[in-house]
Amino acid sequence: MTDRPTNWPGDPADDEHATPPAPGPADEAALDDRLAGAVDVSDAPDVVFAVSRHGRRALHSGGTAPPPAVPREDLRYEIGSASKTFTGLLLTRLIHDGVLTGGEPAVACLDPARPAGPDPVTLAHLITHTSGLPGLPAGFLRLALPAWRTNPYARYPADRLTGTFLRHGPKHRPGTRWHYSNYGVSVLGHAVEAVTGTAWEDLLTRQVLHPFGLSGTALRAADGKTDATGHRKDGRTPVPAFDAGGFQAAGAVRSTPHDLLAFLEAHLDPAGSPAAGALRAVRVPVLRRGLGHRHVHTVAWFRHPTDGGPMYFHSGATLGQQAFLGFRPDTGTALAAVCTRRFRARDPFMTTAYAFLAGE
Known part of the structure; x- marks a missing residue:
């Protein structure tokens, strides 16, 4: 059974006042070496590892493919399920602004004439994955299979999903x-x-993209000069740009490494943000599960312990790209890692990105 505190979306996180030491020159040289190693190990046509320490950024890019016309760090990458961190922050902003409470039954939102019933699925249930719904809707696989290697989600539009x-x-x-x-x-x-x-799209723009200055972030591809090209598991065959269909809130965001770092830096230093209350709230655990409550979740992030304090992260993947976002308040570090190869068995990218941030 799940256990959610009644103060959700909550009070400031318990790590809010951590004061990590600033890095020195030796640390920065070691960081450059680690970034280069992480890019090489990831084994994908295009890879970018972008780190921010106390607001000082370091980016390293590379890959198995020839360099694109636009620098890899300036392209927009599909971040898949890591889009849920944007969705969680958006919802939390609306709650902090008094627009919503989080307790609204989803049925009543979609169809006000329909009774919600005694145990309705609320917005809070949906964002915390406690709604009782399956991972994908009924009939999804039947519709998606003909386009499984190209754009299966595009075949399941919003009206069918709702x-x-x-x-x-x-x-x-x-x-x-x-x-x-x-x-x-x-x-x-x-x-x-x-x-x-x-x-x-308008909600995301007003509540997240504009307030955080994320001009390199969008919900759909523009062209090859702006957006990175994904590849199949072989790392050679390109795939079309991802179309999320009716699943926009769950996985449509594409963004540049610089924008992703700006997004993460705001989580590390909420005080200077127009969304300070919401940024603090998305750090607060709202769900603890598993043996000894070892699996901890917030509205937007997975939260794992480290020797110095909690680490917040979320990963994502599409048909041809992968992403990892995370931050550690105890070390003042944020990591945005992206690559353009579809996830495969024993894929090194996610484990490398996770280990990189955990090792900070």
């Missing part, structure tokens, strides 16, 4: 089990759109 949710209830009583669900977070996006009367 219609499926309104016709079929959750598999389990909301709030009793944790199950990671792209479906649930996507329903959240459409429910928030409906109740606010604002398109998801």
Whole structure:
């Protein structure tokens, strides 16, 4: 059973006042060597590891493919499920601004004439993966299989996704089990759109992109001069730009490494941000599960312990790209890592990125 504090989305995190030491020249030289090693180990056509320490940035890029016309660190990359960190912050901002409470039944948001029932799926359930919904909606695989190597999500549009949710209830009583669900977070996006009367792209732009100055972030590809090209598992065959279909809130964000660092730096130093309250709130644990409550989650992040304090992270993947975002308040470090090769068995990219941040 899940356990969520009643003060969600909560008070300031317990690591808010950590004061890590500033790095010296020797640390910076060692960091450059580690970045170069991480890029080489990742074994993908295009790789960027971008680190911020106390606001000082270091980026290293490379890959197995010839360098593109635009520097790799200036391209926009598909971050897949790491988009949920943007969605969690957006929802938390709306709650802190009094627009929403998080307790709204999703059914009532999507169809005000429909009764919510005694145990409704709320917006809070959807963002914390405790809605009782499966990972993907009914009928998804049947529609997606013909386009499995290209754009399967594009074949499941928004009206089909919300219609499926309104016709079929959750598999389990909301709030009793944790199950990671792209479906649930996507329903959240459409429910928030409906109740606010604002398109998801506009909400994201107003609540996250503009306030944080993220001009290199979008929900869809523009062209090859702007967006990185993904590749299949072989690392050679290009794939089309990812189309999230009705799953925008769960995985549509594409962004430059510099924008991703700016996003993470705001989490490390909320005090100077127009969204300070929401940034502090998304650090607060809202769910503890597993033996000894070892698996800790916030509204937007997975949270793991380190020797110095908690580490926050989220990964994501599309049909041809991968991303890892994370930050550590105890060391003042943020990491944004991206690559353009589809995840495969024993893929080194995610483990390298996780170990890099954990080792900070």
